[in-house]
Amino acid sequence: MQGGFKVQKKFFKELKTKLPTNLSMPTVIAEELDISIDSAYRRIRGESDLSLNEFDILSSKYSISADAVLSKSNNSINFQYRSINHNRFGFISYFNSLSEEIKSLKQFGLKEIIYGALDLPIFYYFLYPKLAAFKMFFWMRNVFEFPDFNHKQFNFEAVSEDDLEQSHEMIKSYLTVPTVEILSEEALNSTLRQIKFYNEIGIFEKKQDIIDILDDLRKVVDHIQKQAEYGYKFYPKNHLPESGDGDNLKMYCNEITISENVILLRLENFNMVHLGHNVMNILSTNSDVFFQDAYGFIQKVMKNSTLISITAEKERKRFFNILYRKIDKIEAHFRD
Numbered sequence: 094m095q096g097g098f099k100v101q102k103k104f105f106k107e108l109k110t111k112l113p114t115n116l117s118m119p120t121v122i123a124e125e126l127d128i129s130i131d132s133a134y135r136r137i138r139g140e141s142d143l144s145l146n147e148f149d150i151l152s153s154k155y156s157i158s159a160d161a162v163l164s165k166s167n168n169s170i171n172f173q174y175r176s177i178n179h180n181r182f183g184f185i186s187y188f189n190s191l192s193e194e195i196k197s198l199k200q201f202g203l204k205e206i207i208y209g210a211l212d213l214p215i216f217y218y219f220l221y222p223k224l225a226a227f228k229m230f231f232w233m234r235n236v237f238e239f240p241d242f243n244h245k246q247f248n249f250e251a252v253s254e255d256d257l258e259q260s261h262e263m264i265k266s267y268l269t270v271p272t273v274e275i276l277s278e279e280a281l282n283s284t285l286r287q288i289k290f291y292n293e294i295g296i297f298e299k300k301q302d303i304i305d306i307l308d309d310l311r312k313v314v315d316h317i318q319k320q321a322e323y324g325y326k327f328y329p330k331n332h333l334p335e336s337g338d339g340d341n342l343k344m345y346c347n348e349i350t351i352s353e354n355v356i357l358l359r360l361e362n363f364n365m366v367h368l369g370h371n372v373m374n375i376l377s378t379n380s381d382v383f384f385q386d387a388y389g390f391i392q393k394v395m396k397n398s399t400l401i402s403i404t405a406e407k408e409r410k411r412f413f414n415i416l417y418r419k420i421d422k423i424e425a426h427f428r429d
Contacts, residue, residue, distance in 0.1 A: 101136070101143050104157065110363035110379050111155040113200035125150055170383050175375040177232075179239040184229060187373070188259040195266040202361025207273045209355045209391055213280045215373065216267040217313050219260035220329055223302075224284075224309035226252040229260075231287050236372050247296045249305075268326040271341040275391070275398055276317075277351055278415050284310060285423050292427070300427055307424045311417065318413045320344070324403040345398035346412040357388055364388070 109118055122133040126147050135141040143151075151157065156173075177187050198206075208214050219225045226249045233252075234242035245251055288306060291297055312329075320326050321344040354369030364384040368376040378384075401409040 101139055104143065104148065104152075105137050107157050107379075108151060108155060111157065112362075113197070114202040114361050115200065122151070125154060170378055170380045172376045172378045174370075175377065176371075177237050177373055179233075179237065179241075184233075184256045185259045188256075188263040192259075192263040192266045195263075195270055198270060198358065198360070201363075203270060204359040204361070205271045205273060207275070207357040207359070207388075207391055209275045209351045209353075209357075209394060210277070210280060211351050211354045211369070212283050213276070213313065213317075214267075214274060215354070215369075216264045217317060218284075219257075219264045220316060221309035221312050222257060223249055223305045224313060225257055225260060227288075227306045228284070229256060231291070232373060235287075246298050247291060247302065248298055249302070265328060268328060269341075272326065273343045273345070273395075275345045275347050275351065275394060276412075277347045277349070278412070281310065281314075281416055281419050285419060288423065303427050304424065307420055307427075311420050314413060314416045314420070317344075318409070321402045321409055321413075322406075342402055343400065344402040345395055346401050346408065347394060347398040349394070349397060351394065355387060355391065357384065357391060 105118070108122075112118060112121060119130055119133040119137060122128070122136065123130045126133070132141065136143050136147075175187070175190060176182060177184065218228045227247070229252045230242070230245075230247055233239040234245060242251070288303060292303060297303055316329055320342055324343075325341050356367040358365040358367070363379050364381065365377060365379045366384050366387045370376050399405060399408050399412075401412060
């Protein structure tokens with residue numbers, strides 16, 4: 094009986110993480126199970142057992158995994174997987190899911206997002222259309238192998254307007270939330286390698302396309318630098334913060350390359366970790382054990398990084414000049 098109570102207690106702890114802060118868990122349980130508030134409280138306190146049917150109703154409604162509840166080992170962590178697939182979950186679905194998740198974070202009492210970026214934070218690729226089109230083309234052709242892209246030459250029209258439009262909604266959502274971004278000097282390397290690779294195998298139809306993509310990449314770096322200078326995120330051509338909050342960004346530069354893209358969400362009643370997998374796919378968990386381990390590591394990274402938002406103008410310029418020089422070097426090669 095004691096073991097059953099522990100499982101039930103763990104289940105309700107998991108359920109609490111699925112509810113916005115403005116919702117009462119006893120009220121939700123009572124409404125979903127069609128029982129009284131008093132009966133709901135008795136189940137939460139362990140005075141009444143939660144039936145298998147009731148478990149099924151609540152776990153299905155709020156996507157609670159049985160593995161997350163029944164696991165007895167801290168070495169066993171339950172993850173959810175968000176994976177791009179041309180049949181089931183394309184880019185529009187991916188952008189929609191991220192946009193809706195970001196918008197919902199305020200309901201869960203968002204404190205901050207900590208983004209440890211191996212590359213540029215993925216949202217920034219979509220600030221300017223030609224860079225966005227190139228990145229999406231590369232991902233669809235060479236990472237996720239969309240059949241329609243297998244033998245295509247690159248052109249900006251190959252990526253649909255619908256995909257690009259939905260990506261704008263995603264980036265606008267990201268610009269509204271408080272964020273700590275940790276960037277490294279390697280942030281542009283993967284994109285620059287992709288450009289060189291496509292040039293070497295003859296995927297570009299026109300050299301001017303390469304110049305246009307690099308121009309957009311330079312605009313992105315310039316935009317990120319301005320955000321660091323101002324201490325808040327904003328949309329291009331609008332220097333006002335999207336959230337109405339003039340202090341929603343802290344940016345660090347890190348000289349030790351981060352080994353993976355990791356996003357930590359600190360919320361009112363629980364925390365989450367998103368790990369990048371296969372470029373854009375996402376592994377997510379609300380395991381407190383995993384979060385504390387990831388949070389401890391990211392705090393060490395921050396201690397060995399330099400805060401370059403608002404303060405440290407010299408360090409900020411030094412860092413972004415490194416990124417500009419990388420773009421200039423490859424652009425000079427293509428202009429010769």
